[in-house]
Amino acid sequence: MxxxxxxxxxxxxxxxxxxxxxxxxxxxxxxxxxxxxxxxxxxxxxxxxxxxxxxxxxxxxxxxxxxxxxxxxxxxxxxxxxxxxxxxxxxxxxxxxxxxxxxxxxxxxxxxxxxxxxxxxxxxxxxxxxxxxxxxxxxxxxxxxxxxxxxxxxxxxxxxxxxxxxxxxxxxxxxxxxxxxxxxxxxxxxxxGLEEYTGVTIISGQSEEIKERLVMELGRGITVYKGERGFLKESFDISNPVDIVFTVVTRLEVSRLRNMVHEIDNKAFVFTSSIKEAAGGVLKRRARH
Known part of the structure; x- marks a missing residue:
């Protein structure tokens, strides 16, 4: 115990x-x-x-x-x-x-x-x-x-x-x-609380600048997955390698992050998901519940 x-x-x-x-x-x-x-x-x-x-x-x-x-x-x-x-x-x-x-x-x-x-x-x-x-x-x-x-x-x-x-x-x-x-x-x-965490996944052709600004400007830790983008109906055989960026922010930071990404690439694909609990990494310290 x-x-x-x-x-x-x-x-x-x-x-x-x-x-x-x-x-x-x-x-x-x-x-x-x-x-x-x-x-x-x-x-x-x-x-x-x-x-x-x-x-x-x-x-x-x-x-x-x-x-x-x-x-x-x-x-x-x-x-x-x-x-x-x-x-x-x-x-x-x-x-x-x-x-x-x-x-x-x-x-x-x-x-x-x-x-x-x-x-x-x-x-x-x-x-x-x-x-x-x-x-x-x-x-x-x-x-x-x-x-x-x-x-x-x-x-x-x-x-x-x-x-x-x-x-x-x-x-x-x-x-x-x-x-x-x-x-x-x-x-x-x-x-x-207000510090509920949100996972954000970003797929963009401008991933290098997005990664840099996430880390240097927002102070967020990031994880990068290697993937491919393209596969459109009219050009299904054409695809390009892409870095898929994942990060975790608080609920209050989602809007700022989304605006920053769209400022870099207004065609970026961004989606969020709720995270019930997160610890470790470079997350901001939270009070114990």
């Missing part, structure tokens, strides 16, 4: 506690008083609370327990213990912290309830734990059936929102879908 240094442990604890407070605020000040839902395990917990009137603090802990056990086998025991502590912390937060109801406006509830929930879950993920076990279930199920993790999560959430529509009406279910979408986008932003 990898032992984290003390500053890293403290950062994980701060992230997790802050995430718990944000989730508690989203639930007690927005979602629960207005009978709104989220997706995943939190959505199941909110459904049980609304249908059977169980205390949400207890329900959210109990419903997460099977997924925490799955996490011990699918991820590792450290993750499972952190998640257990985080979920219990969320239950305690819901019991003892007197968050006030902020608004009854349905649009505000659906958007800002999702934003605060997403911030909370994302911060907990940065701290190495999870406040919603749905992805653990998807990971477990995905190894046994042919569906992807995203498809499994989507299927589970469709069932949740259909049940919500049946018991509480279609408008509430539709607003809750907006809450889920807002939360999921916020989670992505919190976890990846």
């Amino acid at each position: 990898k032992i984290l240094r003390l500053p890293q442990q403290i950062a994980d604890i701060v992230y997790t506690i802050t995430g718990i407070l944000f989730c508690g605020f989203a639930l007690k000040s927005f979602l629960v008083p207005n009978q709104f839902f989220d997706g995943g395990v939190t959505g199941v917990s909110l459904l049980l609370h609304e249908i059977y009137h169980f205390n949400i603090a207890y329900v959210i802990v109990i419903v997460n327990l099977p997924f925490i056990l799955m996490g011990a086998y699918q991820v590792n025991k450290t993750f499972a213990l952190k998640t257990l502590a985080a979920v219990i912390g969320l239950g305690i937060c819901l019991l003892v912290v007197p968050f006030p109801q902020v608004t009854t406006d349905k649009l505000l509830v659906s958007i800002f309830g999702g934003v605060f929930m997403g911030i909370g879950v994302g911060l907990a993920m940065r701290g190495g734990s999870a406040l919603d076990g749905i992805e653990v279930l998807a990971l477990y199920t995905g190894k046994r059936i042919s569906f992807t993790i995203s498809e499994i999560i989507l299927g589970i959430n469709i069932v949740i929102f259909l049940i919500a529509a049946f018991h509480l009406g279609l408008p509430t279910a539709l607003y809750s879908i907006l809450t889920y979408y807002t939360a999921s986008r916020t989670i992505n932003f919190v976890v990846e």
